[in-house]
Amino acid sequence: xxxxxxxxxxxxxxxxxxxxxxxxxxxxxxxxxxxxxxxxxxxxxxxxxxxxxxxxxxxxxxxxxxxxxxxxxxxxxxxxxxxxxxxxxxxxxxxxxxxxxxxxxxxxxxxxxxxxxxxxxxxxxxxxxxxxxxxxxxxxxxxxxxxxxxxxxxxxxxxxxxxxxxxxxxxxxxxxxxxxxxxxxxxxxxxxxxxxxxxxxxxxxxxxxxxxxxxxxxxxxxxxxxxxxxxxxxxxxxxxxxxxxxxxxxxxxxxxxxxxxxxxxxxxxxxxxxxxxxxxxxxxxxxxxxxxxxxxxxxxxxxxxxxxxxxxxxxxxxxxxxxxxxxxxxxxxxxxxxx
Amino acid sequence: xxxxxxxxxxxxxxxxxxxxxxxxxxxxxxxxxxxxxxxxxxxxxxxxxxxxxxxxxxxxxxxxxxxxxxxxxxxxxxxxxxxxxxxxxxxxxxxxxxxxxxxxxxxxxxxxxxxxxxxxxxxxxxxxxxxxxxxxxxxxxxxxxxxxxxxxxxxxxxxxxxxxxxxxxxxxxxxxxxxxxxxxxxxxxxxxxxxxxxxxxxxxxxxxxxxxxxxxxxxxxxxxxxxxxxxxxxxxxxxxxxxxxxxxxxxxxxxxxxxxxxxxxxxxxxxxxxxxxxxxxxxxxxxxxxxxxxxxxxxxxxxxxxxxxxx
Numbered sequence: 001x002x003x004x005x006x007x008x009x010x011x012x013x014x015x016x017x018x019x020x021x022x023x024x025x026x027x028x029x030x031x032x033x034x035x036x037x038x039x040x041x042x043x044x045x046x047x048x049x050x051x052x053x054x055x056x057x058x059x060x061x062x063x064x065x066x067x068x069x070x071x072x073x074x075x076x077x078x079x080x081x082x083x084x085x086x087x088x089x090x091x092x093x094x095x096x097x098x099x100x101x102x103x104x105x106x107x108x109x110x111x112x113x114x115x116x117x118x119x120x121x122x123x124x125x126x127x128x129x130x131x132x133x134x135x136x137x138x139x140x141x142x143x144x145x146x147x148x149x150x151x152x153x154x155x156x157x158x159x160x161x162x163x164x165x166x167x168x169x170x171x172x173x174x175x176x177x178x179x180x181x182x183x184x185x186x187x188x189x190x191x192x193x194x195x196x197x198x199x200x201x202x203x204x205x206x207x208x209x210x211x212x213x214x215x216x217x218x219x220x221x222x223x224x225x226x227x228x229x230x231x232x233x234x235x236x237x238x239x240x241x242x243x244x245x246x247x248x249x250x251x252x253x254x255x256x257x258x259x260x261x262x263x264x265x266x267x268x269x270x271x272x273x274x275x276x277x278x279x280x281x282x283x284x285x286x287x288x289x290x291x292x293x294x295x296x297x298x299x300x301x302x303x304x305x306x307x308x309x310x311x312x313x314x315x316x317x318x319x320x321x322x323x324x325x326x327x328x329x330x331x332x333x334x335x336x337x338x339x
Numbered sequence: 340x341x342x343x344x345x346x347x348x349x350x351x352x353x354x355x356x357x358x359x360x361x362x363x364x365x366x367x368x369x370x371x372x373x374x375x376x377x378x379x380x381x382x383x384x385x386x387x388x389x390x391x392x393x394x395x396x397x398x399x400x401x402x403x404x405x406x407x408x409x410x411x412x413x414x415x416x417x418x419x420x421x422x423x424x425x426x427x428x429x430x431x432x433x434x435x436x437x438x439x440x441x442x443x444x445x446x447x448x449x450x451x452x453x454x455x456x457x458x459x460x461x462x463x464x465x466x467x468x469x470x471x472x473x474x475x476x477x478x479x480x481x482x483x484x485x486x487x488x489x490x491x492x493x494x495x496x497x498x499x500x501x502x503x504x505x506x507x508x509x510x511x512x513x514x515x516x517x518x519x520x521x522x523x524x525x526x527x528x529x530x531x532x533x534x535x536x537x538x539x540x541x542x543x544x545x546x547x548x549x550x551x552x553x554x555x556x557x558x559x560x561x562x563x564x565x566x567x568x569x570x571x572x573x574x575x576x577x578x579x580x581x582x583x584x585x586x587x588x589x590x591x592x593x594x595x596x597x598x599x600x601x602x603x604x605x606x607x608x609x610x611x612x613x614x615x616x617x618x619x620x621x622x623x624x625x626x627x628x629x630x631x632x633x634x635x636x637x638x639x640x641x642x643x644x645x646x647x648x649x650x
Contacts, residue, residue: 053553073556086554090572099568100558151559 002065004029004155004187005050010059012045019045021211022059027204029064029154032181032188034198037208038234043191046208047157050189051080063155074103078155079148083163085140087132093119093143094128100151118146121180138169145177149184156181158190162197174201195235199223207231225333232257232335239263239306246334255335260286260309262331265317269326275317276305285310289323385631392624403620411621415629420609424629427606430521430596431589434528435582438536441529442581446537447570450544465534477527477598484523484599486516514601524600528589535584543577544570579641586637590630606630 007025011018020042027033035043048054049061052073061068063076079100087096094115095102101111112128119128122142132140141161148156161177162170178201181188192198198205199219206216207230215227226232229240238257241249246256250270261284273291290305308325310316317323358365394403395410414420449461468476483489494503507513507520514520547570555565571578593607604612606626613623 051553051557053556073553074559074561078557080554080557082550082554084548084550086548086550088551088554088569088573099555099560102568103555103558103560103564147554147558 001029003027003062004031004064005189006062006065007046007049008060008062010046010049010056010061012042012049012054013057018211020049020056023211023213025206025213025216027155027187027189029187030185031203032178032201033190034202034205035189035191035208036193036195036198036205036235038193040210041208042211043193043206043208044159047080047159047189047191050155051078051157052076077151077153078157079151079153080157080159081141081144081148081161083159083161085132085144087140087143087147089132091131092128093124093130093132093135096132096143097128097146097150099147104151114150115146118150119143121149122146137164137166138173141165141173145180153186155187155189158188160191160193162192162194170197177201199235207235209234226257227336229255229257229335232333237307241332246332249332250329251332251334257333257335258306258327258331260307261311262327263306263308264326265308265310265314265323266326267324269324271306271325273306273323273325275319275321275323278316278319281309282312284312285316287317287323289325291325388624388627391620392628394621394624396619396621401618411625414622415625420626423604423606423609423626426603427590427630428633430525430528430605431586433525434532434589435536435585437525437529438533438585439540439578439582442533442536442540443574443578446540446544446577449537449541450547451549465537468530469534473531474594476531477595480523480527480530481518481599484516484518484526486518488516488518490517518599519601521600524596527595527599528592531595532585532588535588536581539580539584540574540577543574543580547573575644583634583638587630587634590633 003026005025005027007023010020010023010025012020023042023046025046035046037043045054049056050063050068052068052071055069063078068076088099091099094112097118098106098111098115101114106114116125116128119125122145124139124142124146127135127139127143132143135143141164145161158177162173165173174197177188177190190201199222202219204216205219205222207214207222209228209230215222215231217225217227222231222235226235226238232238232240236259238259241251241256241258243253243255247253249256249258271291273289275287276290277288279286279288287308287310288305289308306325308323391403392411393407393409394405395408396402397404415424445461445465449458449465453461485491491500491503494500503517506522507516512521512525514522517523517526551569551573552565555569556562560568591607593605593611596603596605597608606629610623610626613619613626
């Protein structure tokens with residue numbers, strides 16, 4: 001099957017800045033694909049390369065096998081939900097949603113009927129006559145969604161779609177987007193810096209770092225088997241262990257990742273240490289433990305000690321307490337030497 | 340007070356505290372001078388003007404009769420007076436339209452594409468003409484447009500002399516030379532008021548987020564469609580603001596048509612001569628009310644058209 005979107009060694013440079021640097025990417029049709037990364041990692045630029053608002057400096061972007069090199073945004077069968085929603089303030093909600101059809105020359109009656117259908121799809125029946133300024137953030141987001149879907153795109157692009165919503169609404173919209181994608185069966189590509197969002201919604205995740213794709217995989221692959229130190233640290237902020245430390249922890253002499261929640265407090269485990277800090281997270285408490293007798297700092301980049309997640313309900317040792325740590329041998333995930 | 344955390348520090352602090360507790364008093368104090376200026380000096384004199392326009396002049400003694408009458412307004416409808424109004428309004432409309440068409444691309448470029456140094460060049464380019472004397476500019480234009488001026492010379496130089504003559508031979512707007520025709524008056528008005536159109540347009544275009552233009556393209560719109568359906572409606576408040584300047588400034592000006600153009604009167608000139616040599620203050624006042632009335636009608640229409648909806 002032809003992939004919905006394909007990047008072939010795509011680079012986008014802004015002067016000396018390599019915003020996107022030789023990215024290869026394949027997005028299968030019908031998938032919910034997340035581009036995850038910190039700001040400035042190139043994920044948004046990649047999205048704009050698909051929508052056509054950026055042109056690659058080199059390489060090729062293909063949509064359903066067709067090279068998009070000479071195709072301007074208005075001729076691409078993809079639509080975008082913008083980060084700021086970009087609703088037209090001078091039009092009411094119905095005209096906003098019907099805009100894509102108006103541009104195509106669909107007559108007023110049919111396009112308005114279609115717009116109402118789209119509005120009911122996003123559960124905004126009866127809001128057609130309002131102006132965007134009269135809606136809440138969540139409602140505006142739905143209008144943006146309906147407007148992008150009215151042209152029946154084969155690929156829907158979402159730029160930080162939930163970034164501006166509060167936590168509760170964000171969670172509700174995550175479920176809704178997911179079920180909408182499954183119902184419509186079209187490809188969703190969304191950009192986010194929120195790893196929880198990427199893991200919970202996407203079928204596949206591409207983790208971006210400094211213009212390059214650090215890893216592509218299913219959410220569980222990304223989380224459980226991070227390919228690089230960056231992925232391990234960015235997704236779920238794992239303990240990234242330097243080779244000497246891994247060795248001391250009973251693994252091979254290589255970089256490794258050890259999830260904070262995989263570590264248990266026991267009496268007499270593999271490593272002993274002192275609690276240097278605690279952070280209450282609600283669903284648990286995150287401890288910083290400084291292990292004695294280790295060759296060098298325990299973690300790679302930041303030597304804050306070893307992070308341990310104590311689940312809610314379990315006894316939380318006080319700062320300064322001596323603790324012993326243990327984990328299943330399989331939890332120590334050895335990574336390639338990548339950055 | 341001996342409270343160590345918030346020691347009192349003198350009368351200035353006490354005054355600040357006083358105002359802090361009564362924010363309305365401070366607002367009132369700040370607003371009083373401008374309100375007095377606006378209310379007494381500005382609105383007051385306007386009201387006096389309006390009052391004068393309802394008086395009439397005694398045809399024999401030439402004295403103002405301070406009795407309410409609509410006779411003076413009736414005089415505006417006399418063909419010779421009404422022609423002045425039509426001429427002025429037509430000129431103001433033409434200048435406004437031309438300024439909008441000419442100014443839009445400039446404003447659009449400045450708002451969307453000019454960055455850093457280019458932005459400074461833009462502002463300088465727009466503002467620089469405003470730094471020199473209005474009279475100097477108008478007289479300079481008279482020389483430029485004169486029969487012996489650079490335009491005639493250049494037109495003949497490139498063999499377009501006949502074209503220029505053909506344009507000048509046009510009825511009504513043509514004339515002996517550019518500097519004695521309505522075309523000349525129009526060009527000078529356009530030159531002098533153009534910055535007042537560009538600046539508000541640019542400000543309103545700058546407020547249109549790029550993502551909105553991208554959204555339009557993303558939904559399949561061509562650039563032309565985006566301009567028509569998104570950019571223009573959103574820039575309309577700026578266009579209207581600019582047109583208020585160009586329209587009302589042209590309506591009221593009495594210098595430019597006096598120096599450049601045919602010797603026929605515009606409203607401003609009529610007011611000037613009526614209140615001066617003729618001493619007919621009521622008719623001058625009635626003439627002066629015309630631009631105000633036209634602007635009120637204009638703003639009402641603009642508002643009905645939704646020009647201020649996107650504000």
